[in-house]
Amino acid sequence: MSTPPPERPRLQPSMTPSPSTKSPETKRIAERTTWIACLVAASSVLASSMFLHEAGNYFLLGGPLTGGRTASCLLHSLGLICGFALGIVAYKRRVFDKAWLLPLLMALQGICAAAFYADLIWKFFPQLMLLCQYLTALTAALGLLGLMRIAWGTTAKHFAVAVLVCIAAPAALTYLPFAFALRTDSVNPPFFLHLGVAFLAFASTTTAAKLAYGSPPPRAQASTEDAKTNAIEIGNSQLLLFTCIASYGLASGIFHAIPLGLPLPPLTRSLPLFLGLCCALGLIWVTFRKNWTPSPSSFWSILTRTVFPLAIMSSILVPLTFTLGPELPVFFASAASAFFEALLAIGCYSVWTRTKIAGWKVFGNAMILYFTGSMLGTMIGAIGYDSIMANETNLTFITVFVFMLLFFVTFMTKSERYAKTIWELLPRETPREFRENRAADRCAQLASEYNLTDRELEILQMLACGKRAGEISDILVVSVNTTRTHIKSIYAKLGVHSVRELLALTNID
DSSP states (O other): OOOOOOOOOOOOGGGSOOGGGOOHHHHHHHHHHHHHHHHHHHHHHHHHHHHHHHHHHHHHTTSSSTTHHHHHHHHHHHHHHHHHHHHHHHHHTTGGGSTTHHHHHHHHHHHHHHHHHHHHHHOSOTHHHHHHHHHHHHHHHHHHHHHGGGTTTSOHHHHHHHHHHHHHHHHHHIIIIIHHHHHTTOSHHHHHHHHHHHHHHHHHHHHHHHHHTTSOOTTSSOHHHHHHHHHOOOOHHHHHHHHHHHHHHHHHHHHHHTGGGSOOOHHHHHHHHHHHHHHHHHHHHHHHSSOSSOOHHHHHHHIIIIIHHHHHHHHHHGGGHHHHOSHHHHHHHHHHHHHHHHHHHHHHHHHHHHHOOOHHHHHHHHHHHHHHHHHHHHHHHHIIIIISOOSHHHHHHHHHHHHHHHHHHHHSSOHHHHHTTTTTTSOOOOHHHHHHHHHHHHHHHHHHHHTOOHHHHHHHHHHHTTOOHHHHHHHHTOOHHHHHHHHHHHHHHHTOOSHHHHHHHTTOO
């Protein structure tokens, strides 16, 4: 009589590997890889859009399409506006929850670039090049807002570094290697360079989407934030802020259109733009290196100290374009625009982390305001250069108007006072309330990152406000030993060993 074979042990559910059982080091590597892929994708997307805009400015100037250069700038700005507007709608309808959308947008951007160069070679009809520029800018804005879905919960320093990279990398690629490629007067070098950047954008976006969409990123789904945002009423202080953002965009558009209206070689156009960008990056690093999340009042003082003088220098030099050449006004305009764009993006981060308003609404609407002003500025600059007699007298009237507008929105709108409450989006707080609210926000973020329990979060908030074990035990009505056990668990999870390290981690002095 044969004995039955022994029964195989069944695999228990707890033995099944799952993503939640990954080690902290594995999670850290995955997050870092996702962040790098997202950063490369955003830089490549913006570089591809800038490539096509620069190529359109160069090849349409003096071409068969009357006013082609002006139309190129206008459609580029309009594409960015429509892209950010569609991105806000996509977030509301949760379209960005689909992982295939971002790679599809990058593929569409590559197709538009190929159509642009095909029309340049075979001369189908010149309006196709303008349409391709519009669609490329639209997909770039949509892709950037979609990629920022991963960045809502990142630290202030990481976000600021990402902003600097997304400004510096596309501009450096456009103003140096792409300008050299255009200098050859052949379509092949810029086409193959653009093709490589478009492929990099598609590959990095696909990688970022594959890594990031396994689980919802932090702060991406924020129904409570949406409800709070929809409940906000636009008041006079917010209208003043919107006017300021659009006004600086208008100045940027004017200073971009007038000096660069001259038929200049690609390198002559690009060199002052690149040097102005380098100047802006240096000023940004010096300004923010000690504190990447200054208060809104500090943002306003930075605007008045740095951006306003750079913009005014450009406005003073624009009427002298025909005498001194376009290099100096373009340099100051590039520095002012790059600094303001970085300041605006970092300021948006400060606003959505302090007000708990959905980040895509804050960033998307700020970009819409800025590029709407830029488009209007381009129209004014084009009229001032192309439609009327472009001389120092006529250009002086335009620049005096810009000077008065910037002076008014910077110094005469009481914005420094409104900035203390983020233009009345926050209630007025005493210093103690401000400290406690900031501590609660930071502790909630740490609790989410390090899987603290509700009781540990409660104790962490009290520790961040300066309370000790005895005071905490009295408030919670538990023994001192129980409180100390919770504190030891908090220290172990956060990896700190003293109160000073804990306060440094919570950013509470």
